[in-house]
Amino acid sequence: xxxxxxxxxxxxxxxxxxxxxxxxxxxxxxxxxxxxxxxxxxxxxxxxxxxxxxxxxxxxxxxxxxxxxxxxxxxxxxxxxxxxxxxxxxxxxxxxxxxxxxxxxxxxxxxxxxxxxxxxxxxxxxxxxxxxxxxxxxxxxxxxxxxxxxxxxxxxxxxxxxxxxxxxxxxxxxxxxxxxxxxxxxxxxxxxxxxxxxxxxxxxxxxxxxxxxxxxxxxxxxxxxxxxxxxxxxxxxxxxxxxxxxxxxxxxxxxxxxxxxxxxxxxxxxxxxxxxxxxxxxxxxxxxxxxxxxxxxxxxxxxxxxxxxxxxxxxxxxxxxxxxxxxxxxxxxxxxxxxxxxxxxxxxxxxxxxxxxxxxxxxxxxxxxxxxxxxxxxxxxxxxxxxxxxxxxxxxxxxxxxxxxxxxxxxxxxxxxxxxxxxxxxxxxxxxxxxxxxxxxxx
Numbered sequence: 001x002x003x004x005x006x007x008x009x010x011x012x013x014x015x016x017x018x019x020x021x022x023x024x025x026x027x028x029x030x031x032x033x034x035x036x037x038x039x040x041x042x043x044x045x046x047x048x049x050x051x052x053x054x055x056x057x058x059x060x061x062x063x064x065x066x067x068x069x070x071x072x073x074x075x076x077x078x079x080x081x082x083x084x085x086x087x088x089x090x091x092x093x094x095x096x097x098x099x100x101x102x103x104x105x106x107x108x109x110x111x112x113x114x115x116x117x118x119x120x121x122x123x124x125x126x127x128x129x130x131x132x133x134x135x136x137x138x139x140x141x142x143x144x145x146x147x148x149x150x151x152x153x154x155x156x157x158x159x160x161x162x163x164x165x166x167x168x169x170x171x172x173x174x175x176x177x178x179x180x181x182x183x184x185x186x187x188x189x190x191x192x193x194x195x196x197x198x199x200x201x202x203x204x205x206x207x208x209x210x211x212x213x214x215x216x217x218x219x220x221x222x223x224x225x226x227x228x229x230x231x232x233x234x235x236x237x238x239x240x241x242x243x244x245x246x247x248x249x250x251x252x253x254x255x256x257x258x259x260x261x262x263x264x265x266x267x268x269x270x271x272x273x274x275x276x277x278x279x280x281x282x283x284x285x286x287x288x289x290x291x292x293x294x295x296x297x298x299x300x301x302x303x304x305x306x307x308x309x310x311x312x313x314x315x316x317x318x319x320x321x322x323x324x325x326x327x328x329x330x331x332x333x334x335x336x337x338x339x340x341x342x343x344x345x346x347x348x349x350x351x352x353x354x355x356x357x358x359x360x361x362x363x364x365x366x367x368x369x370x371x372x373x374x375x376x377x378x379x380x381x382x383x384x385x386x387x388x389x390x391x392x393x394x395x396x397x398x399x400x401x402x403x404x405x406x407x408x409x410x411x412x413x414x415x416x417x418x419x420x421x422x423x424x425x426x427x428x429x430x431x432x433x434x435x436x437x438x439x440x441x442x443x
Contacts, residue, residue, distance in 0.1 A: 001029070001031070001117070001150060001152055001166060002027065002029035002051070002152035002154070003152075004154070004164040007027050007152065007154035007164050008154070008156070008162060008164070010025070010027055010053065010072055010077070010154075011025045011027065011154060011155075011156035011162065012156070013074070013077055014053065014055055014077045014080065014081055015156065015157070015158055017077060017078050017081040017082075018057060018081050018085070018158065019085060020057045020058060020059055020060075020085050020088060021058065021059065021060050021158070022056075022057065022058035022099075022100050022157070022158060022159075023055065023056070023057050023058075023081070023084075023157060023158050024055075024056040024100065024155070024156070024157040024158075024295075025053060025054070025055055025056075025155070025156050025157070026053070026054040026056075026153075026154070026155050027051075027052070027053050027054075027152075027153065027154040027155070028050075028051070028052050028054075028151070028152070028153050029049070029050075029051045029052075029151070029152040029153075030049070030050050030051075030149055030150070030151045030152075031047075031048075031049045031117075031149065031150045031151075032047070032048060032050075032147055032148065032149035032150070033045075033046065033047045033119065033120055033121065033124070033147065033148055033149075034046050034124075034145065034146065034147035034148075035121065035124050035125065035128055035145070035146050035147075036144075036145050037128050037131070037132065037142065037143060037144055037145075037174075038142075038143035038144075039141060039143070040132050040135055040136060040141055040142055041132070042125075042128060045121055047120070050070075051070060051072065052068060052069070052070055053068070053069050053070075053072065053076075053077070053080060054066060054067075054068050055067050055068075055069070055077075055080045055081055055083075055084045056084060057081070057084040057085045057087075057088045058088060058097060058100075059088050059089060061093050062093045062094050062095065062097040063088045063089060063090075063091045063092065063093050063094070064087075064088055064091055064094050064097065065083070065084045065085060065086065065087030065088030065089070065090075065091055066084055066087065067079075067080045067081070067083035067084040067087065068080070096317040098316045098317055098320075099159075100157045100158060100159040100161070101157070101159060101161050101295050101296070102159045102160050102161060103159075103160045103161055103162070104161055104163065104291070104295065104296070104297050105297060106163045106165070106290035106291055106297050106298075107281060107282065107290045107297060107298060107299070108290075109165065109167070109281060109282065109284075109288065109289075109290055110284050111167045111168070111192045111284055111285075111286060111287055111288065112150075112166045112167050112168050112192070113168045113192055113193040113194070113195070115193065115194060115195060116148050116150070116168040116169075116170055116192065116193050116194045116195075117148075117150035117168050119148050119170075119194050123148075123194060124146045124148065124194070126199065127146055127172055127197055127198070127199030127202075128144075128146055128199065129199070130198075130199030130200045130202075130203050131144060131172075131174050131199050131202060131203040131206075133203070134176075134200065134203030134204060134206075134207050135176050135203065135207060137207075138176070138207045138210070138211055139178075139179065140176040140177060140178060140179075140207055140210050140211070141176065141177050141178075141179070142174055142175070142176050142203070142206075143174065143175050143177075144172070144173050144174030144175060145171075145172075145173055145174075146170075146171070146172045146173075146197070147170060147171060148168065148169070148170035148194050149168065149169050149170070150166070150168050151166065151167050151168065151169070151287075152164070152165070152166045153165055153166075153289055155291065155295060157295075161295060163290060163291055163295075165289050165290050167192065167287050167288070167289065168192050168193065168287070169190070169191075169192055169287035170190070170191060170192070170193070170194045170197060171188060171189065171190040171191075171197075171417060171423075172188060172189050172190075172197045172199060172202055173186075173187075173188035173189075173202075173417070174186070174187060174188070174202055174203065174206055175206065175377060176203075176206040176207050176209075176210040177210060177443070178210055178211075178213075178214045181443060182213075182214075182443065183210050183211075183212075183213035183214045183217075183390065183443070184209070184210055184213070184376075184377045184378065184443045185205070185206035185207060185208065185209025185210035185211070185212075185213070185356070185377055185378050186206055186209065186356055186357060186376070186377035186378065187201075187202045187203075187205035187206040187209075188202065188232065188416075188417050189201070189202055190415055190416070190417045190423050191285065191415060192284065192285060192286070192287050206377075209356060209377065209378035209380075210378075212378070212380065212387070212390055213378060213380075213390035215390070217389070217390045217391055217392055218381060218389040218390065218391045218392075219391070219392055219439075220353075220381070220391045220392060220439075221439075222394060222436050222437055222438050222439060223436060224433040224434065224435050224436070225352055225353050225433075225434055225436055226349055226350075226351065226352030226353070226408075226430065226431070226432050226433070226434070227352055227353050227354075227355055227430070227431050227434040228342070228345050228346055228349060228352060228353070228354045228355070228382065228428060228429070228430050229355050229358075229403075229428060229429050229430075229431060229434070230342065230354070230355065230356055230357060230428045231411070231414060231416035231426050231427060231428050232356070232357040232358075232416050232417060232418055232419070233355060233356075233357050233358040233418070234335065234416065234426040234427065234428060234429055235416040235417065235418035235421065235422075235423060235424045235426050236357075236358050236361055236373075236418030236419060236420050236421050237358070237371075237398075237400040237403055238277065238333055238335050238400065238421075238424055238426050239333065239418060239420070239421025239422060239424060240361070240369065240371060240400050240420075240421060241277070241369065241400040241401065241404070242277065242279075242303065242330040242331075242333045242424075243330065243421075244256060244257070244369055245257065245303050245311070245312055245313050245330050246312065246313050246315075246329075247264075247312035247313060247314045247315075247318055247319075247322065247324070248315070248318045250264040250265075250266075250312055251263075251264060251318075251322065253367075254366065254367060255366070255367065255369070256367070256368055256369050256399070256401045257309065257312065258367070264309075264312065265309050266309050266310070266311070266312060267308065267309065267310075268308065268309055269307045269308045270304075270307065270308075270309055270401075270405065271304055271307040271308075271404050271405055272307050272404075272405070272407065273306050273307050274306075274307075274336075274338065274407075274410060275304055275306075275307050275335075275336075275404050275407065276302065276304055276305050276306060276335070276336040277302075277303045277304040277333065277334070277335050277336075277404075278300065278301060278302045278303060278304075278305075278333075278334050278336070279298070279299075279300065279301045279303070279328070279330055279331055279332045279333060279334070280300050280332050280334045280425075281298040281299065281300070281331070281332040282300065283332065283334060283425060285414075285415045285425060286332050286415070286423075286424075286425065287423075288331065288332045291328075292328050292329050292331055293329065294315060294316060294326070294328060294329065296316075296326060296327070296328045297328065298328050298331065298332060299327075299328060301327060301328070301330075303330060304404075311327065312327075313327055313328070313329050313330055314326050314327050315329070333424040333425070333426075334413065334424065334425040334426075335410075335413065335424070335425070335426040335427065336410075336413060336427075337410040337411055337412050337413035337426070337427030338409065338410040338411065338412070338427070339412060340409060340410065340411050340412065340427075341411060341412065342411055342428050344411075345409055345411055345428055345429075345430050346382055346385060346386070346387060347385040347386075348385065348408075348409055348430060349382045349385060349430060350383075350384060350385070351381075351382065351383055351384075352381075352382045352430075353379055353380065353381060353382060353391065353434075353436075354378075354379070354380040354381075354382055354387055355375050355378075355379055356375070356376065356377045356378035356379070357375075357376055357377055357418075357419060358373045358374070358375065358376070358396070358418070358419065358420075359373060359374045359375070359376040359419050359442070360373050360374050360419075361373035361419070361420045364397065365399075368399050368401070369399045369400055369401050370397065370398070370399045371397070371398060371399065371400070372395065372396065372397045372437075373395070373396055374393060374394070374395055374396070374440050374442050375393045375394050375396065375436075375440065375442070376393065376419075376442055376443070377443070378390070379391050379392070379393055379394070392439055392440070393439070393440040393441070393442040393443070394436035394437070394438065394439060394440050395436070395437050395438045395439075395440050396434065396435060396436050396437060397435050397437040398434060398435050403429075403431050403434065406431050406432045406433055406434070407429045407430065407431045408430045408431065408432055409429065409430040410427045410428070410429050410430075411427035411428040411429065412427055413425050413426055413427040414426075414427070
């Protein structure tokens with residue numbers, strides 16, 4: 001692991017070579033181990049260490065240059081600084097460049113687990129074995145990936161700023177398919193500690209979904225349905241939503257938080273009382289860092305509180321222009337939930353669909369945050385509170401804004417991994433009038 005002392009020495013060394021007024025050095029170091037499996041067998045296993053130093057230089061007239069090196073040697077650092085400065089001198093001035101931040105007080109986070117950092121194949125193989133055995137017992141075919149990582153990040157600049165943090169992370173994901181590939185099921189787990197991963201549980205969920213869809217699927221027409229959306233899909237939608245809380249876009253009339261005729265919806269109730277969306281870097285289940293791209297300290301911030309839009313993200317440039325205090329960007333996202341199990345969510349629906357996850361999500365209309373994507377790996381009809389038949393997949397067109405506005409019930413929150421936007425802490429939800437726009441041939 002890259003220690004704080006070693007990181008500080010590397011940063012000070014690189015800054016010492018710098019001749020321009022501003023120099024920022026970002027260091028990242030990752031040690032990870034992984035196993036990939038397919039066709040009910042291990043196909044790849046690996047162990048690697050990756051390291052990188054990013055050097056950013058700025059001239060007096062706000063010209064910027066950046067270089068990346070992957071060696072920590074003296075010669076590599078010198079070359080990196082020289083390249084960054086050469087690029088800065090020939091680049092165009094950036095009128096929005098802000099003066100370098102001085103020393104910051106970063107949070108102390110508790111998201112490093114010694115067991116996970118030391119884990120190798122012998123700790124991961126039992127989970128892979130459980131998945132493969134679960135597949136074989138159901139005459140299914142499994143494929144997936146398990147990995148764990150130990151990470152160190154550090155940052156420093158000429159203005160005296162310095163930060164260092166270590167964290168761990170891991171995940172297990174798998175897809176099971178029936179013979180011929182006509183039905184599939186999917187499940188995953190992600191955590192800062194490998195102790196939270198359970199291969200048997202992941203196998204059971206994906207096998208049940210694949211087996212349930214093994215017979216003839218019931219054909220349903222497109223339309224607006226009540227949907228129980230499992231946490232992976234919610235994580236994707238919340239990720240897109242959180243990324244739209246920028247003050248600049250809202251104040252310039254470009255996002256769902258923009259008011260017609262000018263102004264924003266801050267302070268207004270746009271969602272039901274039970275919708276609260278926030279950033280929480282202190283949540284020990286999140287593999288996060290004490291700072292974001294702006295280098296400002298991450299902090300607890302409510303974006304939506306009991307249905308009311310509470311805050312916007314102001315970067316340093318736009319905060320200065322607008323006369324506001326700058327804030328860290330949305331990250332470490334948590335959507336608060338309720339105490340219901342997924343089974344209770346299903347039981348609350350008279351007729352609707354249970355959707356495992358979303359896939360291939362793309363933007364349609366940025367101003368309303370309208371998105372499109374596919375359902376995947378298990379869509380099931382719910383009738384009178386019971387899961388009945390497997391049904392075809394759909395292409396959906398929806399805005400996360402409208403989804404949360406139409407949410408009727410939430411499950412217990414937990415960390416979930418989406419297919420597009422990374423992981424967050426979210427519950428499964430029941431949402432009315434989810435727009436399934438057309439039928440999809442996806443499995």
